[in-house]
Amino acid sequence: QQQVKQSPQSLIVQKGGISIINCAYENTAFDYFPWYQQFPGKGPALLIAIRPDVSEKKEGRFTISFNKSAKQFSLHIMDSQPGDSATYFCAASTKGSQGNLIFGKGTKLSVKP
């Protein structure tokens, strides 16, 4: 019940295309859903986050879509660029968890020029 399931494991997209990464959860107490971006050999960095009172959040080319009834959320990267090639992690947390994040297993994105 504490898991966050992320798919796909890897993704290849052409430059200018849309990258879509999906995550699903079971714990309805989750109320914070961040996405992190990690480049090889570096620590993850927060990309964008959403709370369940909204169904979509957009920041530049990055959009989170959130479906509370389906217990799913997804990251959309519009106009994907080679510089977006990285591993992306979704995560979830609850207010009572002292800020502890449950991470998905990651998606390795490669954007081909």
Next chain:
Amino acid sequence: DGGITQSPKYLFRKEGQNVTLSCEQNLNHDAMYWYRQDPGQGLRLIYYSQIVNDFQKGDIAEGYSVSREKKESFPLTVTSAQKNPTAFYLCASSTSGVAAPYEQYFGPGTRLTVT
């Protein structure tokens, strides 16, 4: 220049030796975390601390120990009891309070290899 520093970047040890990984932050954050990252496994929580002199076990605490004597510092010791210590270790910090969770900021990581 605020942030989290981890040292060293690469660490090599022989099996049976304890090793301590350093994590320092100057963000004035109360909460600090240690994660382990293995290929295809995501990030798994080892230990976390919400306040000085207090820390809690995460999902995979066996074979690890921590201390939190200063707000800025949260060192992790990988003991010889850890069965498979070779991994990429990440330290993170965040603010804390009743409106948690808050964004976690990550350090650059330490890659530990034990042979």
